[in-house]
Each structure stands twice: as C-alpha cells, then as structure tokens.
Amino acid sequence: MTRLTTRIGAMTLANPIMPASGTFTEDLADVFDLGVLGAHVLKTFTAEPRMGNPTPRVCDLSAGMMNAIGIPSKGLDHFLTRTLPFWRRYDVPLVVSISAHSHDDFARLAAAVSVPGVAAIEANISCPNIEADGRAFAVRADSTGQVVAHLRRATDLPLWVKLSPNTGEPVEVAQAAEAAGADALVMANTLLGMAIDVETRQPRLGNVMGGISGPAIKPVALRMTYQAATNTRLPVIGCGGISTLNDVLEFLIAGATAVQVGTATFQSPTTMLRLLDGLDDWLAARGIASVADICGTVSLPAVSPPMPAAMPPLAS
Amino acid sequence: MTRLTTRIGAMTLANPIMPASGTFTEDLADVFDLGVLGAHVLKTFTAEPRMGNPTPRVCDLSAGMMNAIGIPSKGLDHFLTRTLPFWRRYDVPLVVSISAHSHDDFARLAAAVSVPGVAAIEANISCPNIEADGRAFAVRADSTGQVVAHLRRATDLPLWVKLSPNTGEPVEVAQAAEAAGADALVMANTLLGMAIDVETRQPRLGNVMGGISGPAIKPVALRMTYQAATNTRLPVIGCGGISTLNDVLEFLIAGATAVQVGTATFQSPTTMLRLLDGLDDWLAARGIASVADICGTVSLPAVSPPMPAAMPPLAS
Amino acid sequence: MTVCLDRPEPFVPRCAEATGVVRENTAVNGDYRLLVLDAPAQVLDCRPGQFFQLLCPVTGEDQPFLRRPMSIYDYDAAAGELRFLYKVTGAGTRGLASLRPGDGLNVLGPLGQGFSMPDDWQNLMLVARGVGLATLAPLARTAHGLGRRLTAICSARAPELAMSVDLFRSYGAEVIVVTDTDGSSHPEAVRSLIEARIESGAVDAFYTCGSYRLARMLQDLGAKHGIPGEIAVEQQMACGLGMCQACVRPFREGAGTVHRRVCREGPVFPLSELIA
Amino acid sequence: MTVCLDRPEPFVPRCAEATGVVRENTAVNGDYRLLVLDAPAQVLDCRPGQFFQLLCPVTGEDQPFLRRPMSIYDYDAAAGELRFLYKVTGAGTRGLASLRPGDGLNVLGPLGQGFSMPDDWQNLMLVARGVGLATLAPLARTAHGLGRRLTAICSARAPELAMSVDLFRSYGAEVIVVTDTDGSSHPEAVRSLIEARIESGAVDAFYTCGSYRLARMLQDLGAKHGIPGEIAVEQQMACGLGMCQACVRPFREGAGTVHRRVCREGPVFPLSELIA
Ligand SMILES: Cc1cc2nc3c(=O)[nH]c(=O)nc-3n(C[C@H](O)[C@H](O)[C@H](O)COP(=O)(O)OP(=O)(O)OC[C@H]3O[C@@H](n4cnc5c(N)ncnc54)[C@H](O)[C@@H]3O)c2cc1C
Ligand SMILES: Cc1cc2nc3c(=O)[nH]c(=O)nc-3n(C[C@H](O)[C@H](O)[C@H](O)COP(=O)(O)OP(=O)(O)OC[C@H]3O[C@@H](n4cnc5c(N)ncnc54)[C@H](O)[C@@H]3O)c2cc1C
C-alpha cells in the first residue's frame, strides 16, 4: 500500500496510471520497465484474424491525431499461445481488450480469454471503425445493455466496459452497462472525425473517417467521466487526451479512480513514468495520504457572482 | 455573380462566408464593414427574456475554448423593435436563430420572426446548454423530425436546421430534418465538454458543462458535414473550428456550400475578411470559375497501397 | 443601455487589430512586469480606463487560446507607444513574460468605455489595489492635464509591492500607501483616511479599481456623502468586443438588476450601480 | 516475424528520448536542409538505416502534433553528433527549418532495423533517389569501413539537386549521377547501366531507397540475376515504436502476403519481399 494504490472494484492496482488499449505493446519495453505501470491494457483483438484498414491509418490534427487502424488482429490462438505468456513475466494486472460483431461472438471470446494470467476484460464496444458509419454497440443504451449482459454471463473476471463519446445519451449508456453487470467503465474511446487533404481532395485516412484522440478530446472524456461517476456507482477509468499531471488530477477530481494514457505516449514514450512520479510528488507535497482522497472531490460552484433573482430584460 | 457567389437552396449569397450564431453582433462593425459578409447570422434568442448562465461563462482549452453562455435573450419584442431595424441597413441576407423548449413555442416563435427583413430562420435545436445534461432535440432523429415538422408548418421562410455533434446518429438526425422539411442543415453546434480547475477543484464554467468550439472540434464538424452532404440532398453549411482558408476549402470539398465562422473571430475579429480574400485568390489562381465547382469534390481513395486480398494472420 | 445599435455611417472602425513590437518587457517588482510596445497610430486613440485584448504568445509549455484583456497602463500617440503592467498568473501572462525586445505582439483595441471626468469633479480620490494601479495610471495623467487635484491611495500587500507611487506623484497627486503588513490597508482604516478628507471638503469623486472590498466601502461612503464615483471591473472574456456575452456582471438599474457586458458597456461603471 | 516477444531481462532500453542541441541547420540546396545536433551518448548507438522520431517545434503557423520519422544521415558517437537531411514539405519539416543553433530538439531513437551486410556482399550497388540519399549515406560509410566496393547511383530531378555526391566519393564509391533533365534517371536507362555492371560481375547486392519505380526495376534485376538486396521504405507513422500499427505495409512472405510495421520490422526490408 502506497499513496498511489487505487482500487477498481475488487481489484487493487499499485497505481492509477495505465496505457490505453491500442497504444501499448511489449515494444514499449524498449523505453522503460513496464513493471512500474498500474495495469497492462492490451490492444483490442478479435477471435478471427483481421487485416485492419488501408493506409494512411493516422494523421495529425490541431492538438491531437486521428486514427483508423481498424483493429488488425492475430486472432485468439496467437493471443493464448504467444501474447499471454509474454505478459505473465510481469507482476502487473493484465487487462485484455476484446471486440466482436455480435453478442454471441463477444461472449464466446470473453469466455475464451477468461484464463489464468488475465486480471480483467475490457470490452471495446465503442470502436468507431468496425461498424458502418462509426456506429457501435455503445451508441445506444439498449444495445449496450444487451452486449454487456451477454459478456457478464460469459465470464467471472472483472468486466470493464469501454464506452464511446459518439453518443447522445452517455448517462443512459453508462447506466445500462451498470445494470447489465459491468464492473467498471472506461471513459472513453475516440471521437469520430474526418480530415481532407485540400491538394489531393482525398480524405487523410484510408478509411475516410477515423477516431480523434489527444488533448483535443480531453474535455469530452472528462465530461463523460464526470457524468458516469455521478450517475452510476461503478468505478470509472478516465481516458482521453491525458498527457500532463494536471490532466490526471482533473480526471481524478471528476470522479475517476484510475486513468489510461494513449496518444501522449506517442508524443513522449515516457509520459506514463512522468505522470507516476508527478502524481506521487503532488500528493506528498500536499500531505494527501491516498489517491482515493482526491477522487470525485469536484466542488460544484455556488452561483459565483450574485445573479439577479428575477428575469428582467437584459441590458444589451 | 462572382466566383464567390453560392446558393443555399433557393437563396443566393454573395459569398459563402458568414458568422456562426452567438459569436456575432453589431459590435463587430467596430472592426470592419459587415456589408461584405455572405449572410448575417444572429445570436439565438428565445421568445421570453432569459438571463443566461452564471459566470464564468467561457474558458480556454487546447486548440479551442468552451462556453456556457446559456442563451441570454432580450425576448421577441426587443428583437422586432430594436434588433431587426438595425440590420435592415445592410443589403445582406439576415438569418435569425431561434430556440425554444417545446414544439409549440418553437413554432410560434418561427411564425413571429417570419417578417420582412428576415431572409431565413436558423433553428437552434442543438444547443447543449439549455436542456439538462446537454440533451437537446437534435440528439435523436425522432425528436428532430417532430420539431422540424412544427417549424415547417409555421413559416414559409427558408428553414435552416442547426444540428448537434452530441449524437450517436448524425445521419438519421440529418435525414429526419430533411424529411420534415428543412431547407438546409448547419453542421454543427458545439460539442459538450467539461474542465476543472485543479487548484480550486471547481468546474471552470459556472454551468459545470459547456460547449467546445474552435479548431479542436473541426474534424468532428467536417465529418458531420460530409455525412450530411452524402446522405441527404440538402445544402449543408459547415461550422466548427474554421479559422483558415484551408479549413474553408476542406468543408467545401466535403460538401458544404457555405461555412460559418465562430470562435476564430474571437481570436482575430478580421478572420472572415481574410477568408473571403483568401478564397477569392485561391479560386482565381486556379482558374476555378465558381465556389460550386469545388463543393463536394472529395475524392474517395482507391485502396492506396496494395492490400493483401485474403486475411492471413498478420506479422507482428 | 444599447451602446451601438445606432451607428453612424459611413464605416469608421473604432478599434483595430495590429502588431505591436516589443520595446521593453521587464520586471517591475516581484509580482509585476512592464510591457512597452511600439504600436501603430490606428490603435493609439485611447481613453483612460480602456483596455486591449492581447493575443498572448504560444510557448512550449503554454498554449493560451483566447486573447487576454489588459488595461492600458499608458499610451502615447506621438511616441507611438503603448504600455501594459501585468502580473504573471497563468498561461497568458506567462506567455507575455516570454516576449523579448523586437518580438511582435498582436493587440486588439482600444476596447470598452473609459472613465468620464465631468467638469465639476475637481477633487479626485483614486483608490487602487494591486494591478488596479495600472488601470488608474492613465486616468491620473489625464486628470493632471485637466488641472484636477488628485489624492491616490495605493493599497498593496507590502510596501515594496506598491507600484507607480512616483508616477502618481509626478502627476501632482498626494500619494498615500497603505499595506497589509501594517494593517493600514484594511477597508475600515482606509475609510477613516478618506472620511477625514471628505470632511475637509477635498473629495468630489471616487475612482477605484482592484478591490471589491474597497469598492463596497467607497459605495457606502459615496451613498452617505453624496459623492459619485466610477469603478473599473474585471470579468473573464472571450471576444472583448461585445459579441459573446461571456463577460456580463450584474448591476443595479433603477429598482432592478441588469446584466452588462464588462467589455462593452464597461469596464468602467458608475460605482453606485456595482453589485459586488 | 515476432521481433520482441522474447526480451532478455534485466531491462536495458534500446532507444531513448533525449534533447539534442542544434549545432547547424542550413540549406544544402533548393530542396534540402542539413540539421546537425549535439546529442547524448544514449541515442548514438546507431545502425545505418535506422531512424529517429523528431518532435518538430511548434511555430506560430504550424503545430505538428505527431513526431516525424527521419532517417539518420550520419551519427558519430565520439563527436556526440547526429545529422539529418530533410526536405521542407509540410508542418513538421517547416518547424525543423525554423530551428536555430543552440535550440533544443527532442529526439526519440534510434529506431527500427538497419541494413544488414553479410560477409559475402562485397560489391555493393547503392541506388538512391531524392531524400533516399540521406538514408544510404551512413550505409556507405560503414561499407567503406568494412572494405566493401561501392557503386552509388544518385538519381535526382536535376544535376544541381543530386546531393552527397562528394560524400559518397569520399567513401570510395564510384558515383553515377542520373537526372530527369537528361532522361538518364528513367528506370530503363538505369537498368541498362546496372546490367552492364552485373555482366562484369561487380554486383553482389543492391541497397535502395527513395523510389519505388527504381525498386521494382531492381527487384526484377535481382530475381533475374539472383542478386539479393535491401530497401528502406517509408510509411505514415504515429508511435515509431511498433505499438500503433499505423505504419504497416504489405510484404510477400512465402506464398502469402503479410503486413509488417515499417517502424519495427523495418524500415529496411529484403528487396524481394517488397510489394510496391
Ligand atoms: C478589463 C480588464 C483589464 C485587465 N487589466 C489587467 C492588467 O492591467 N494587468 C493584469 O495583470 N491583469 C489585468 N486583467 C486581468 C487579466 O486579464 C488576467 O489576469 C490575465 O488574463 C490572467 O490571465 P492568465 O492567462 O495569465 O491566467 P489564466 O489563469 O491562464 O487565465 C485563464 C483565463 O482566465 C481569465 N482571467 C484570469 N484572471 C482574470 C481576471 N482577473 N479578470 C478577467 N479574466 C481573468 C483569462 O483572461 C483567461 O481567459 C484585466 C482583466 C480585465 C477584464
Ligand atoms: C523511416 C522514415 C525515414 C524518413 N527519412 C526522411 C529523411 O531522412 N528526410 C526527409 O526529408 N524525410 C524523411 N522521411 C519522410 C518524413 O518523415 C516526412 O517527409 C516528413 O515527415 C514530412 O513531414 P512534414 O511534417 O514536413 O509534412 P506533412 O505533410 O505535414 O506531414 C504530415 C504527416 O505525413 C507524414 N508523412 C509525410 N510524408 C511522409 C513520408 N514520405 N513518409 C512517411 N510519413 C510521411 C508525416 O510524418 C506527418 O505525420 C522519412 C520517413 C520515414 C517513415
């Protein structure tokens, strides 16, 4: 137990900093010792092998990037025989992200990865690239509830459900996931966008549309974290545009008990290390004994300047 | 008729550059002659006077800003007797943005502003600040269809419907607006977000959540513009994060026939002037006779690098 | 209060976006820095109390997005010079602090309504705290030019942080420095100071900026003794031009309360109408 | 091809993020610029063909977000020096061009798999076009150090744009400049040139970079004459480390086709496996 220890439902993590799915592989061990992370969250995979989308698969944006990688996958076998053994060497909870196109496929895959060495399943029901026009299970409360219920029946592992910002009903979706048995919510996946190269008049991504990540989406993810934390009783893992200590603190204060870091690792592969050190120093400097003491401590403002009580016509 | 002339349904505009609602008032005449703009789009108002939200009403973000102004309004009377006469002095189509909390109120207000001097009505059914938790008519196709049908019956003026990025079903919403009689779509309003001041632990906006605007949301607005242009037959007016000539061209290529500029005017009040000049020069330099010649010319890529036909397991 | 619905034609811009060139950008004391710009004539037709919106530079660390409002500390159309006095507090002012002589800075202004100075306001009492001194400095110069008598109460945390004392003196002001360190800056202490002067008949009007506690005390004194006054206030801004309604504050108007835009109807308002 | 699932313990970083200091950043000719950095030892254990990911500076005009991949043009661990040769094309390279001596630049590397040079590759044929010359330059140096015989065909739009000719000559290479202006750069023309040398037995292996047309021609020659080769390829990247799968390209493997990551399995690949 240290200041940084945090809990996600029944799981205890050494610290609240972990990578976001799809932005992390064993290759990061080229840069630092992956044993220091709070959890290892792997790239989403599907039961069947898939190639992924045509290139270009990424592009630059203002304060962010866009990707349409398209979930290339080496399939279940490769996962069980190659990937899983590699990660067993670390004493860090392994979170396996899965995706599928139907309830049954999803449930089957969840059951298949419920094996020793896997600490939790993250269900990616929000990836905007797989479904036509960016639609995914996570867009609606009913489809979310259905798929989560199937997943719940298929596994006893902690079930994290990763939601999408591409919805008009984030609170209902979060509540549907809770009602159907999710153990935690990850808020959130990428935001659907598009960019065009004016010279060639072609979309900048081979898949035409893609998912925006990075600082540009931080306020959206923070809003969803706050919405989920205040409207469900589930632990919430914040994700979206986190790159500085200040970002981590914002998500914790909004109600997250841990955070995932994605795009920032592309800009600086040591970002998670810096956030870990920075958070520890920040807590220590303020004499705060535990991360838990700041989670969800957002203070709603009293209506700050005195506002007129009635509603007279406004001065111009 | 010049190179810059553009059409939005039955309306002809001298050029495709106009302000976005809520970011433009007569005060901009302090800086340049407002007669040069393609249209004048006024701040949304409601029939009854309203105070708007508590301060702080705006904050800075990465590559953008967030607002929760809350549609303060001086009401219908003030609009008809004070605002409208002022704008009559310009020979520029006046677009009046209205909002309301019910179908009937919306329809009544549309009828009340269908007076000489008003060239079109922009229905703001997407403002995330008025409804609880950011919900608005524009979140769902059914509620969009209903309100647009009411508005359609209430006015013969061109009816522009401004949609929201806070939806999981943008195509269905756009199609519902088309089916219910909209004459044009404005894509789009602000994206719902949140920011927290880590020192005070208070939300940075008095209203807790607010609408993100500026470059950060450009790829979202561009994606919605493309979705609406390719899935309806309505003219689309692009809006969201437009600040450079390149941005304008991206929206036109994606299928917009005009664009609205909001937040960029706050950074530089002469932005719209520069975009006008820049667009004219760009067309001239390429010998393009009309804005219409580039609208919707996005070229979908042939799958660029040869992709393997089958789906063998991937190399790692 | 509808400021601009009736605008004279033909078109004459009232403010402009221009590039100033940094002449000097130096620390004045621990908290404050002075920024001196070479600025073109089109932005130098200023009034005391008006402000500019500065497009603060983006640095590696900070990306301020919105412009930052900054009171005019001094302007000189003949010399082509514009001055700001600022306190480094966040992303925008850290950006400003990074400017070096020769760098350009995009400024938008002058903006807002400045102070008024009716003929019968001959004996002026200026009460400023902190960066409020910046706002009242050009007012003091103008008052001096018009031959008004000035008393300036400069409130600061500590004596060494009281700025512009010499500047106010050079405009003929009697300067009284009050500080937190010796307790003399407490509103009640300042009230006694001012009441003594009111009794000797030396106060026709108040001008204040920088402390709402002092402002409330002055409102009270003004009501009691029938002394008018003006206050320059602050509020978070986006456009600075009157378009976005970000910067409203509530004010008393007749029996009711109205919102006014600090950037447009203000930043200077009648002291008696302030709700703070 | 699973490069890294079995990693030796204890932990030894294979690349690092470090700050280089600009020593020189000058135009080489109309299209290209040379960037010379003082760099720390931890990033200087490089192999020819590897690359760095540069965090290009944000300027007023451009905000490149992702890092930009750039081949190592030269590295010198003893001198603590790292060189890049780049063409100003977009936001990132415009940012690079704004760097002045003394500025810092965040670099991540060395990354990827460099060229191999088996003992039986004694007579080397280097074929490069445009910025591909940058990638082959350190290879030429290494080959020279190992006493290999070098022929370098440098293809460019015009003679004045053919870079590094002197550099290649200093490594003992026979340099042939072919250009678009006189038509000598056409793949068929280059093919004839090379076939002449193959006939005289002077080609054990090809190395190429910068033109897929030339690469296809070399694949063809290689297949015909049983000459192996390697090619350094490019692809849009995000992470540069192998994590994001942005940079895949299809390659022939046995009877099938596989995706490989340019940043991780590459950027150097067996010429025969390229699908282009
Ligand atoms: C009319 C007017 C005149 C001003 N004159 C001066 C001056 O002469 N010298 C000076 O140092 N400061 C002045 N201020 C305050 C100044 O705008 C802010 O202190 C400054 O913007 C701090 O910004 P920052 O980016 O460094 O801090 P940040 O904390 O990054 O600011 C974040 C946001 O808050 C806003 N903000 C922060 N403090 C204030 C404030 N007190 N009032 C309004 N908005 C604020 C900023 O504009 C910005 O949008 C003035 C404000 C107004 C409204
Ligand atoms: C392994 C590798 C080595 C390279 N070595 C060099 C070199 O030595 N000198 C040099 O001038 N260029 C080199 N390039 C290409 C270089 O990365 C791009 O030319 C450069 O990034 C252009 O970026 P920009 O920001 O100026 O242009 P932009 O148009 O702003 O680039 C936009 C995006 O496209 C990507 N991009 C653009 N062109 C290419 C390209 N040809 N290959 C891959 N991504 C690209 C950029 O990385 C960026 O993400 C290399 C590319 C790779 C993959």
Ligand SMILES: Cc1cc2nc3c(=O)[nH]c(=O)nc-3n(C[C@H](O)[C@H](O)[C@H](O)COP(=O)(O)O)c2cc1C
């Ligand atoms: C290149 C890339 C690939 C991604 N792949 C996945 C994925 O496979 N599964 C998933 O749930 N999220 C995926 N994401 C989304 C991230 O996990 C994360 O939710 C998102 O990027 C927002 O966080 P960030 O701003 O910190 O990157 C991917 C993101 C990026 C940038």
Ligand SMILES: Cc1cc2nc3c(=O)[nH]c(=O)nc-3n(C[C@H](O)[C@H](O)[C@H](O)COP(=O)(O)O)c2cc1C
């Ligand atoms: C301060 C502010 C106030 C706004 N008020 C309104 C409004 O009243 N009605 C409306 O439809 N949109 C309103 N908007 C949204 C803009 O019209 C526009 O849709 C959005 O800002 C995206 O464009 P931009 O990035 O160019 O600003 C407002 C935006 C801002 C920043």
Ligand code: FES
């Ligand atoms: S800052 Fe926009 S109205 Fe005042």
Ligand code: FES
């Ligand atoms: S750039 Fe990320 S895998 Fe190659």
